[in-house]
Amino acid sequence: MATASVASHSAHDHDHDHEHKENFITKYIFTIDHKMIGKQFLVTGIFWALIGGFLSILFRLQLGFPDMDLTFLKPLLGGWIDDGGKLDPNFYLALVTMHGTIMVFFVLTAGLSGTFSNFLIPLQIGARDMASGFMNMLSYWFFFISGVIMFISLFLENGPAGGGWVVYPPLSALEQAIPGSGMGMTLWLIAMTFFIASSLLGGINYISTVINLRTKGMSFSRLPLTIWAFFLTAVIGLLSFPVLFAAALLLVFDRSFGTSFYLSDIYISGEGALPNTGGSPVLYQHLFWFLGHPEVYIVLLPALGITSEVIATNSRKPIFGYKAMIISMLGITILSFVVWAHHMFVSGMNPFLGSIFMFLTLIIAIPSAVKVFNYLTTLWRGNLIFTPGMLFSIGLVSFFISGGLTGIFLGNSAIDIQLHDTYFVVAHFHLVMGSASFFGLMAGVYHWFPKMFGRMMDARLGYVHFWLTFVGVYLVFFPMHYIGIAGFPRRYYSFTTYDFSSAYTDLNMFVSVAAIITFAAQFIFLFNFFYSMYRGRKASLNPWRSTTLEWTTPLHPGHGNWPGEIPAVYRWPYDYSKPGANEDFIPQTVPLSATPESNLPHEQELVKLEKEIIAEEGEVLVANESKES
Amino acid sequence: MYGFLIAVGVLFLLSIIWMVYRIQTLVSVVKGSDKKIASSSNKVNAILFIVFLLAGGALMFWYSIKEFDNYTLPLASEHGAVTDNLFWITMAVTGVVFIITHILLFWFPYKYQYDEKRTATFYPDNNKLEVIWTIVPAFVLALLVIGGWKAWSDITAPAPENSEVVELMGYQFAWEVRYPGMDNVLGNYDYRLINEVNNMSGVDFSDKNALDDFSSPVVYIPKGEPVLFKIRARDVLHSVFAPHMRLKMDAVPGMPTRFWFTPTLTTEEMRVELGNDEFDYEIACTEICGRGHFSMKKIIKVVTPEEFKKWKAEQKPYIVNNPALVENLSVELKELADITISEHK
Numbered sequence: 001m002a003t004a005s006v007a008s009h010s011a012h013d014h015d016h017d018h019e020h021k022e023n024f025i026t027k028y029i030f031t032i033d034h035k036m037i038g039k040q041f042l043v044t045g046i047f048w049a050l051i052g053g054f055l056s057i058l059f060r061l062q063l064g065f066p067d068m069d070l071t072f073l074k075p076l077l078g079g080w081i082d083d084g085g086k087l088d089p090n091f092y093l094a095l096v097t098m099h100g101t102i103m104v105f106f107v108l109t110a111g112l113s114g115t116f117s118n119f120l121i122p123l124q125i126g127a128r129d130m131a132s133g134f135m136n137m138l139s140y141w142f143f144f145i146s147g148v149i150m151f152i153s154l155f156l157e158n159g160p161a162g163g164g165w166v167v168y169p170p171l172s173a174l175e176q177a178i179p180g181s182g183m184g185m186t187l188w189l190i191a192m193t194f195f196i197a198s199s200l201l202g203g204i205n206y207i208s209t210v211i212n213l214r215t216k217g218m219s220f221s222r223l224p225l226t227i228w229a230f231f232l233t234a235v236i237g238l239l240s241f242p243v244l245f246a247a248a249l250l251l252v253f254d255r256s257f258g259t260s261f262y263l264s265d266i267y268i269s270g271e272g273a274l275p276n277t278g279g280s281p282v283l284y285q286h287l288f289w290f291l292g293h294p295e296v297y298i299v300l301l302p303a304l305g306i307t308s309e310v311i312a313t314n315s316r317k318p319i320f321g322y323k324a325m326i327i328s329m330l331g332i333t334i335l336s337f338v339v340w341a342h343h344m345f346v347s348g349m350n351p352f353l354g355s356i357f358m359f360l361t362l363i364i365a366i367p368s369a370v371k372v373f374n375y376l377t378t379l380w381r382g383n384l385i386f387t388p389g390m391l392f393s394i395g396l397v398s399f400f401i402s403g404g405l406t407g408i409f410l411g412n413s414a415i416d417i418q419l420h421d422t423y424f425v426v427a428h429f430h431l432v433m434g435s436a437s438f439f440g441l442m443a444g445v446y447h448w449f450p451k452m453f454g455r456m457m458d459a460r461l462g463y464v465h466f467w468l469t470f471v472g473v474y475l476v477f478f479p480m481h482y483i484g485i486a487g488f489p490r491r492y493y494s495f496t497t498y499d500f501s502s503a504y505t506d507l508n509m510f511v512s513v514a515a516i517i518t519f520a521a522q523f524i525f526l527f528n529f530f531y532s533m534y535r536g537r538k539a540s541l542n543p544w545r546s547t548t549l550e551w552t553t554p555l556h557p558g559h560g561n562w563p564g565e566i567p568a569v570y571r572w573p574y575d576y577s578k579p580g581a582n583e584d585f586i587p588q589t590v591p592l593s594a595t596p597e598s599n600l601p602h603e604q605e606l607v608k609l610e611k612e613i614i615a616e617e618g619e620v621l622v623a624n625e626s627k628e629s
Numbered sequence: 630m631y632g633f634l635i636a637v638g639v640l641f642l643l644s645i646i647w648m649v650y651r652i653q654t655l656v657s658v659v660k661g662s663d664k665k666i667a668s669s670s671n672k673v674n675a676i677l678f679i680v681f682l683l684a685g686g687a688l689m690f691w692y693s694i695k696e697f698d699n700y701t702l703p704l705a706s707e708h709g710a711v712t713d714n715l716f717w718i719t720m721a722v723t724g725v726v727f728i729i730t731h732i733l734l735f736w737f738p739y740k741y742q743y744d745e746k747r748t749a750t751f752y753p754d755n756n757k758l759e760v761i762w763t764i765v766p767a768f769v770l771a772l773l774v775i776g777g778w779k780a781w782s783d784i785t786a787p788a789p790e791n792s793e794v795v796e797l798m799g800y801q802f803a804w805e806v807r808y809p810g811m812d813n814v815l816g817n818y819d820y821r822l823i824n825e826v827n828n829m830s831g832v833d834f835s836d837k838n839a840l841d842d843f844s845s846p847v848v849y850i851p852k853g854e855p856v857l858f859k860i861r862a863r864d865v866l867h868s869v870f871a872p873h874m875r876l877k878m879d880a881v882p883g884m885p886t887r888f889w890f891t892p893t894l895t896t897e898e899m900r901v902e903l904g905n906d907e908f909d910y911e912i913a914c915t916e917i918c919g920r921g922h923f924s925m926k927k928i929i930k931v932v933t934p935e936e937f938k939k940w941k942a943e944q945k946p947y948i949v950n951n952p953a954l955v956e957n958l959s960v961e962l963k964e965l966a967d968i969t970i971s972e973h974k
Binding site: 089090093163164168170171174177178263264265266267268269270273277278279280281282315316317318319320321322323324346347348351354355358359362363365366369370372373374376377379380381382383384385386391394397398401402405406408409412413414415417418420421422458459460461463467470471474478482483485486487489490491492493494495497498499500501503504545574576577578579584 | 650653654666667668670671673674675677678681685689692693696699700701702709711712715716719720722723726727730731733734735737738741742743744747748749750751752753754755758759762763766767770771773774776777778780781782784785800801820821823825831860863864865866868870872873875876877878879881882883884886907908909911913914915916917918919920921922923924926
């Protein structure tokens with residue numbers, strides 16, 4: 001209803017849309033405009049990325065410079081730095097835990113999916129807004145509350161949750177085992193509950209919007225790959241986040257109400273035996289990874305979708321194998337639900353299950369490989385323009401290959417015995433999931449900044465940012481493979497306890513320095529982002545000469561996106577460099593009948609059909625006009 | 630004072646960067662290069678990809694070869710030879726893919742950088758290619774999986790009957806080691822019997838198999854014979870990781886786990902081989918377990934079977950060191966216990 005009135009109003013009269021007089025609060029805070037909600041997610045995501053990144057710098061200082069006097073951090077960390085200038089080991093674990101939680105959920109799930117699903121879905125499918133603007137608003141505000149709670153937990157006297165981002169019980173259930181499992185863990189669970197609610201509200205919205213609100217002619221086979229990716233991501237999230245909620249709920253029961261879902265046969269030093277029997281910590285691991293593994297793809301698929309779009313646009317070439325890309329994303333979506341136990345090969349579960357999950361895990365490598373080959377072929381014989389977005393997309397493909405290949409080691413249960421929970425795993429997932437998704441996020445920001453703010457980001461600062469970050473990420477995570485093969489376990493406060501891990505202090509120092517430089521380089525982006533928002537060069541309507549619908553909106557689209565009718569769609573989104581065409585791109589809104597010079601044989605046949613549709617539509621339009629006047 | 634100087638320096642640096650940034654922006658506006666589809670930076674970026682490919686590749690090869698002996702751990706178990714082999718086969722296969730895809734990924738940007746006079750090739754799909762690069766990886770992965778599956782089945786198969794049994798119990802933050810004694814059967818345990826003074830792992834001495842059980846500060850195991858680690862935990866999750874044995878298994882409260890293997894080199898032999906008199910096999914914890922996670926060290930001493938037998942015979946059972954443990958037992962068991970105690974006097 002609302003969308004219809006926006007359409008007819010603004011189509012006729014721009015000046016007196018009284019209904020849409022917006023004040024600061026409805027425009028920037030409790031907004032139901034999907035574009036503003038997307039920006040809210042983005043800015044909040046950037047805030048959390050800074051916190052998460054900063055936490056990693058703190059523990060890299062400990063790992064790279066174990067003898068360093070950290071007294072200068074005392075004003076910030078207070079009692080967590082002891083009198084000798086050393087970081088507290090419990091706080092080290094809390095840092096690792098919060099870094100993981102923040103990066104996975106707040107930055108790469110909410111910051112990536114939340115930003116671009118919200119911003120792009122209505123714009124690219126030709127809709128006025130999300131199916132439910134109110135739910136969309138709730139989605140952001142639940143996320144915001146979740147963030148506030150998590151942020152508060154950072155300042156607790158006993159520290160935030162410290163059992164690793166996976167918060168395995170019994171460690172996470174027993175306050176006696178680690179101080180972070182007290183109030184910190186309680187807040188973690190509350191924050192995650194809000195976060196899950198936020199994800200579900202968002203996800204339901206994305207799915208129903210994509211299914212129901214596509215514009216005329218926008219069939220599923222004409223959706224940009226970004227939308228396919230967001231759609232499938234939302235489906236994965238909708239199916240897997242409730243399971244995390246179940247896991248968390250049972251954990252709450254165990255922690256607070258004396259149940260024994262995960263607890264059994266526990267003796268606490270200085271306290272004695274606990275009454276709990278019959279529970280299984282492995283049950284939690286199954287429930288957790290039933291979300292945890294799909295979560296990897298929740299984080300990664302949107303980045304792959306964004307990359308597909310950016311690479312095709314800047315290669316001036318259709319994405320190679322559009323259908324194969326969709327099929328491989330569908331394959332990844334389905335398979336992502338049946339590989340979770342590869343995180344648990346040595347958890348003590350039945351080894352027969354290990355064999356099954358090894359087979360399933362290595363199957364999921366196939367659609368991933370297909371995607372890589374398709375990206376490479378898209379670049380092949382293209383006409384490549386290196387916008388910052390394009391650079392980040394190419395960087396993503398590189399990380400996806402590097403990190404994906406090490407997955408073949410870890411998915412093989414026999415090899416995983418040695419590598420499990422070593423730095424090899426840290427290197428693997430930071431490349432394939434962390435850095436790849438982060439680069440997807442960056443590619444998206446650089447690419448759609450002109451649509452978000454009507455101005456351009458500075459390209460040269462973008463180049464510097466890219467090269468520092470790209471090289472930096474490799475310098476941080478590539479050496480970790482060596483450290484991992486040498487057997488260094490993750491989440492270690494110090495490596496000198498053991499002889500086998502006493503070497504490589506030099507490499508750890510190198511990694512820490514690289515991490516600090518890479519983190520510092522992000523401030524170039526921050527400056528560029530906020531400066532360009534106000535002072536950047538004015539963007540043209542379609543700066544990348546792209547084919548998709550969002551570039552047919554005005555420079556600053558109002559609520560409702562298109563001032564007039566929503567444009568209809570007549571072709572797929574990848575008509576770049578079509579032989580015979582006047583320009584090297586044909587927007588989706590150009591009818592096939594208007595481009596007889598470049599139509600392919602089967603498209604020529606569609607022209608007749610299309611003409612009938614246009615004629616029909618014309619009649620409707622005329623009828624509407626006469627009715628209103 | 631120092632802080633002030635640093636602040637001034639940083640401020641100075643930032644203002645220089647700011648000025649350079651403003652100047653180059655203005656210059657590009659004057660030149661009109663910001664209107665062009667692809668600026669001169671396009672070429673620079675294209676070249677940088679090639680530079681990155683060459684420099685990164687060279688660095689990787691140089692470091693991988695130079696440091697090979699440092700990051701490959703010495704090997705001391707039978708199944709470890711199989712998994713190491715699988716590791717390096719996988720490394721070879723993925724290494725080739727890694728190099729080829731990266732050469733293409735960074736060479737294409739150089740080769741196909743924007744040129745006004747050229748148009749990109751309209752090449753939307755090719756089903757034959759898609760089928761090829763679905764089937765070839767599937768085939769290669771199948772081979773790798775089958776190798777892994779065979780190894781995994783062998784490693785996780787039930788331990789041979791004659792295995793030497795050792796119980797490892799993880800707790801915050803150490804390992805308690807228990808041997809079954811001469812009968813080679815561990816006595817029962819119950820976490821409610823744990824007593825930190827004299828019964829760390831809750832051994833139930835009303836089970837007669839427990840009477841000859843003994844503890845050891847070091848994990849002694851014989852070379853060339855199957856050894857079965859029975860693993861459990863009493864507070865939170867831990868994980869037994871013996872890197873030189875290529876062994877890892879979680880220790881789970883309430884759910885005993887196991888891992889069996891055959892050591893191939895004694896500690897002495899390994900010391901000779903490495904030329905390091907102080908070398909020891911170690912056990913580490915690899916499941917986050919709290920403050921002392923990084924310091925749950927336990928030494929494994931691999932000795933010859935003869936030395937092992939001798940060592941085992943010399944060990945004193947729990948009840949010999951602590952006769953109080955059997956005070957409340959039934960008369961029959963008390964007699965048995967007294968026999969065990971007198972044997973070890």
